[in-house]
Amino acid sequence: MAKKFQVVIDRERCKGCELCRSFCPKQLIEMDTQVNAKGYCPAKMTRSDECVGCTSCALVCPDCAIEIFAEEE
Amino acid sequence: MKPVFTVTKGMLPVSTSYCPGCTHGVAHRLIMETLDEMGLLGKALGVAPIGCSVVAHQFMNVDMCEAAHGRAPAVASGIRRVHPDKVVFTYQGDGDLASIGMGEIVHAAARGEKFSTFFINNGIYGMTGGQMAPTTLIGQRSTTSVDGRTREQAGMPLKISELLATLDGPAYIERVALDSPAHIRAAKKAIRKAFEVQLAGLGFSFVEILSTCPTNWGLTPPKAMEWLRENMIAYYPLGVYKDAEVK
Ligand SMILES: Cc1ncc(C[n+]2csc(CCOP(=O)(O)OP(=O)(O)O)c2C)c(N)n1
Numbered sequence: 001m002a003k004k005f006q007v008v009i010d011r012e013r014c015k016g017c018e019l020c021r022s023f024c025p026k027q028l029i030e031m032d033t034q035v036n037a038k039g040y041c042p043a044k045m046t047r048s049d050e051c052v053g054c055t056s057c058a059l060v061c062p063d064c065a066i067e068i069f070a071e072e073e
Numbered sequence: 074m075k076p077v078f079t080v081t082k083g084m085l086p087v088s089t090s091y092c093p094g095c096t097h098g099v100a101h102r103l104i105m106e107t108l109d110e111m112g113l114l115g116k117a118l119g120v121a122p123i124g125c126s127v128v129a130h131q132f133m134n135v136d137m138c139e140a141a142h143g144r145a146p147a148v149a150s151g152i153r154r155v156h157p158d159k160v161v162f163t164y165q166g167d168g169d170l171a172s173i174g175m176g177e178i179v180h181a182a183a184r185g186e187k188f189s190t191f192f193i194n195n196g197i198y199g200m201t202g203g204q205m206a207p208t209t210l211i212g213q214r215s216t217t218s219v220d221g222r223t224r225e226q227a228g229m230p231l232k233i234s235e236l237l238a239t240l241d242g243p244a245y246i247e248r249v250a251l252d253s254p255a256h257i258r259a260a261k262k263a264i265r266k267a268f269e270v271q272l273a274g275l276g277f278s279f280v281e282i283l284s285t286c287p288t289n290w291g292l293t294p295p296k297a298m299e300w301l302r303e304n305m306i307a308y309y310p311l312g313v314y315k316d317a318e319v320k
């Protein structure tokens with residue numbers, strides 16, 4: 001079975017820039033319609049089970065809002 | 074769960090003042106991740122510029138001081154000479170480094186001062202509202218080149234890495250870009266190399282980081298990444314311009 005990953009997005013640190021969304025090769029990230037305290041529509045993860053753990057989303061995030069964890073074998 | 078990507082303790086847990094999607098945040102993180110991984114957070118001393126990143130010391134978890142506009146290389150030269158045990162770096166925009174601070178960076182590089190400079194080239198004066206910089210591209214619009222920069226009026230954009238590479242002082246010069254995950258990984262390797270060159274006492278090290286300013290370019294952050302890739306990299310080729318071997 002393929003390894004499972006968990007992408008944790010800090011919705012209060014996020015500025016809704018959409019870079020993570022545009023660079024996810026699997027198009028797993030969407031923007032929320034509910035604004036955060038800063039007034040931005042933050043990124044939110046969908047279909048976590050399809051994440052390949054490539055870290056592209058976290059690499060392009062200018063606001064340190066994304067952390068990624070892998071399920072232990 | 075096993076961590077695959079976690080936020081470095083080199084970045085303070087605060088919200089930055091940068092616009093959404095501005096790559097200043099990415100550049101900050103890469104420098105801090107590198108110092109963290111090299112175990113140098115407690116040994117580093119940064120010099121912040123004038124520009125949007127004037128407040129870098131509020132986000133980077135290392136000792137920092139502030140220099141007058143363009144003067145970070147002069148301040149860093151002094152700090153590194155009195156504190157040879159420290160790892161010293163400057164973080165400077167293109168208005169700061171390539172306009173008002175051109176004299177300071179050229180002479181610090183020529184003297185082979187043993188600090189590292191991270192040069193954030195976003196082709197514009199971000200902080201003051203989008204005026205033309207020496208690095209603004211031909212045809213690029215800014216508030217002081219409303220129909221696009223022309224060669225006749227402003228000359229050609231300055232290629233700082235190439236210019237500094239003509240000097241004997243610098244030990245390492247590389248130009249990288251922050252427009253994609255692959256380029257961001259490569260940028261981090263260059264930042265590490267710059268610090269390694271400094272630790273080895275080989276001389277001045279310089280990394281030019283092609284960056285975006287979505288706000289003053291008038292583009293969404295993803296479109297700004299595309300614009301950087303298609304326009305800036307074409308005029309500012311990525312690569313190593315000077316390389317001393319770290320033994
Ligand atoms: C002596 C002096 N001259 C001019 C200014 C106005 N000023 C502030 S920031 C800046 C340029 C910033 O551009 P850049 O270095 O490219 O940084 P960015 O904001 O794009 O990151 C200028 C001209 C100043 N603060 N001090």
Ligand code: SF4
Nearest residue numbers: 024051052054055057
């Ligand atoms: S780790 Fe890769 S696949 Fe998973 S959400 Fe981020 S960009 Fe998408």
Ligand code: SF4
Nearest residue numbers: 014015017018020061
């Ligand atoms: S890249 Fe970071 S700040 Fe931008 S939308 Fe994604 S999580 Fe938010």
Ligand code: SF4
Nearest residue numbers: 091092095125199286
């Ligand atoms: S004005 Fe430009 S350089 Fe300054 S924070 Fe905003 S996007 Fe970044």
Ligand SMILES: [Mg+2]
Nearest residue numbers: 166167197199
């Ligand atoms: Mg600039």
